Amino acid sequence: MKIAELLLPEFDIEMQSTRKVLERLPEEKFGWKPHAKSSSMGHLGSHVANLVTWANRAIEKDEHDVAPPGSTPGKMPEAATRAELLDLFDRNVAAARVAIAGASDAMLGEPWTFKIGAKVVFKLPRHMVIRSACMNHIVHHRAQLSVYLRLCDVPVPGIYGPTADEGLPQGRDDR
Numbered sequence: 438m439k440i441a442e443l444l445l446p447e448f449d450i451e452m453q454s455t456r457k458v459l460e461r462l463p464e465e466k467f468g469w470k471p472h473a474k475s476s477s478m479g480h481l482g483s484h485v486a487n488l489v490t491w492a493n494r495a496i497e498k499d500e501h502d503v504a505p506p507g508s509t510p511g512k513m514p515e516a517a518t519r520a521e522l523l524d525l526f527d528r529n530v531a532a533a534r535v536a537i538a539g540a541s542d543a544m545l546g547e548p549w550t551f552k553i554g555a556k557v558v559f560k561l562p563r564h565m566v567i568r569s570a571c572m573n574h575i576v577h578h579r580a581q582l583s584v585y586l587r588l589c590d591v592p593v594p595g596i597y598g599p600t601a602d603e604g605l606p607q608g609r610d611d612r
Contacts, residue, residue, distance in 0.1 A: 440545045440564050441537050448492075448537060451572050452530045455485060455579050457594040459526055462582065464519050466589050478585050479522075480515060485578045486526035487513040488571060492533035495566040496540050500550035537567065 459482055467479025476484065490513075494501050504510045516522035545564040550557055561569070579596070586593050592602035 440542050441540050444537055444564065444567055445534065448534065448567075448572060451576060452489070454594075454596045455575055456523070456526060456530075457596070458579050458582050458586070459485065459522055460519070461586055461591055461594060462519055462522065463589065463591060466585075466591075467517070469585070469589060471585060471588055478582070478589075479517075481578060481582055481585070482522050483513065483515040483525070485575055485582065486516065486522055486529060488575050488578070489526065489529035489533045491571040491574070492567045493536045495549045495563045495571070496536045496544065498549075499547075500552060502552040502554070504552075504554045506554055533571070 462478055462482050464479075467477060467482070469478050470476065475481075491501075514525055516525055540563070545567075546562050548560050549563045549566045550560045551566075551570065552558060559570075583593050583596070593600045595603050
């Protein structure tokens, strides 16, 4: 089985779960932060929607530098509304899925480098970048957004099973 065929089912499941969380973000709370050092809900949601592009970057380029010497770092798009956020996420997921599906095993085994200026943060095989820097990173921030939802009294969707908001089947209490 090809590496892409192993990655895609997990990618699809994690992106479906992530979309369920993004669908719940209330626009009126996009500026809300749980703490002064935290990102706002809207910024964190946009970050999640943009993290999907790391799959494309890992496949299309040999490295990514978020602060290239002598130039201004690029800025990722930030959604102002839930509709914009979901559109950005859906477009990025579709493009990433196409990139992953078209990647050969040889390419996915090649090294990819993440830099901040001259500093190499990590150098990993591309398939590990897709799993770690893309999918696992999204899962991490999706969990943060789930806490944001709870703190704002917004029902939290089930991700790996039902939440306290959705309830468990009759007679079960596995929490």
